[in-house]
Amino acid sequence: MPWPVSPGFLAPLAPWFDRVRRDLPWRAADLDAPHPDPYAVLVSELMLQQTQVATVVPYFGRWMARFPTPATLAEADEDSVHKLWEGLGYYRRARFLKAAAASVAAEGWPGDLEGLATLPGLGPYTAAAVGAIAFQWPAPALDGNAFRVLARLLEIEGEPKAQAAELRAWLAPALETHGPSRLTQALMELGATVCAPRPACGACPLADRCGARRSGRTGEIPPVAKRAKPRASILWLLALEAEGHFLLHAPSAEGLLAGLWRWPTFEASAFPPQPAAGESSLTAWPGWTQVYTHRREAVSPLHLRAKNCFAPGPGLRWIAAADLSALALGKRDQRLRDLLTASGQTPLEAPEVAALIRACAAPSA
Template sequence: MLWPGSAALLAPLAPWFDEARRVLPWRALDLHAPHPDPYAVLVSELMLQQTQVATVIPFFQRWMERFPDASTLAAASEDEIHKLWEGLGYYRRARLLQGAAQGVVKDGWPKDLENLLELPGLGPYTAAAMASIAFQLPEAALDGNAFRVLARLLGIEENPRKSAARLREWLKPGLRTHGPSLLTQAIMELGATVCTPSPRCAKCPLASDCEARRQDATDRIPARPQRPVPREVSLWLLAVQSKGRWLLHPPAAHGLLAGLWRWPALAFETTLEGAAEEPHPFGLAEARTWPGWIQEYSHRREHIHPLALQFEAPFPAPKDLIWLDASELEAIPMGRRDQRLQELLRTPPAVCDEAPPLAGLLRLLQSRP
């Protein structure tokens, strides 16, 4: 299918954006000049991956106060960057952001898309967003919002990501004509505020030329990718304390949870056979429980059963766990799930419907292979 030229088709976006644009702490006032602070654009783009604007704003402000430029961030400790990122999720982004800052400190800002792509954490979308928003280069940044807007506008019936290369080329004349930063942000803004999954076409500056609207097909364009069904798991999440120390997993060096401390967790089902055993085994002084919750991840749903256990005397830390001094607990970075248990520890416990199978749990914990 032949698409109309991007410069003419997208022309109504520029005046609309002048009126409708939101004031965001990382957004420059003059969108026709290179951004005065490319580092702020980099921070915002990494934070905005998988996270809503409203959530990002306070994190961005705190981050910029503590790490106002690439060199401050490049020199920070991993614990500190994770602590400041705590609550945003997808912690890998914090490490990649620091890696990118270190690259910039060492070699300066890249001058083109190819070199931006070499910075850690910058995939095709983020590198193009940096090129267009920070440096006014006519590179098309296609995120989920942009794909949705363009698929509907052009009537692309199949998954628009399959047409990414063609869309990038198609957008270039529009970017050159209307300004890379302005047009890129206008498309994103339209996707975030008007051409949402349930679009408000009556408010849209592109409505008269929109193919999906003309065909009354906005509910099926863009095609929705099939998502895998998340795996259901049920866990005891254990806050184990003895003599002013807590039992924790120290951060892994690699993987999704790198840089984060974790409470030990045990599969819920495998511990039930201990339910009838003695209530306070292994020198256990106190057990506290709270109502559980479901922790959602893209690939799994964890049914969490929180449990705090206090011992008279510490036992040797099982494999992969260490005893951490209680004074350090507030300062260590944790993911959302583990942070939530930490917060529960400050609240009164609840009566559990079913007594936790303490003997079975502790035997499992202490004999971890």
């Protein structure tokens, strides 16, 4: 069965959005004009990738106060950029944002969607979202929320992303009719607040025309994607202190945690626990499970006090305790940094102290 013409089918969405839209700091008051600050749209879209709106709002405010223009971000040092992003996760977004800002500061904003898509970190969805919201280009932006909404409305069988090209072509006339910024954000709002994985159909302005609702299939459309089981590991997380300094891994240039400082970690299987009662140089706290997209870490935090600084192993550096708070750390490593100011206890079991120190030292030390 052919899909209905999108401008009429989606007509109730625009007035609904005007009534219920959330007051978000990156949202323009006038949705019929180009956004007064395209950079604010770029920042918000990069921050919102895989992150909830409520989490992003305070980060956005701090970011715009510190880096209010593409030029100020382009000129900032990477340590300050990562520090301000600290806790938001997926840190390569911060590096992409800085690189995109540098391009805009040097060459100005691209004049079309293809140009936007060449900016670092802007895939097809983000480029289309920035184009529609910042510049009023009728560029259909399809993220997970939009795919879910359209799959239910049009009762699409199977994975809706397989029909991405057709959905973009179908949606474009509605953007032209109702306004690219308004309708793009309305779809986002509907997916985030009403047509969620568990939908609140009674609050939906399109409920009377939703195919999945009529057939009672909102729970199975779209199908839930199967995720690979996260890899599990059991780790010792070590804060090693000597002579008023702590030993940490310096930031790497590439990889998931590029730009971040890290505490040394050791697989528990390689450093098995043994009775540690009476070992005054060790402090421990209750552990926790750190969950990432593809792995789960059972973390046991330790604080080890050594008598002297020694030549550290590859990639490790001694950092003055007074400078510790200024370092950009991931969530797991922030948590141990915060624990250092809390009372711990002598562990009942821990790895051998000498083995931990040998593992952190340079081979010739």
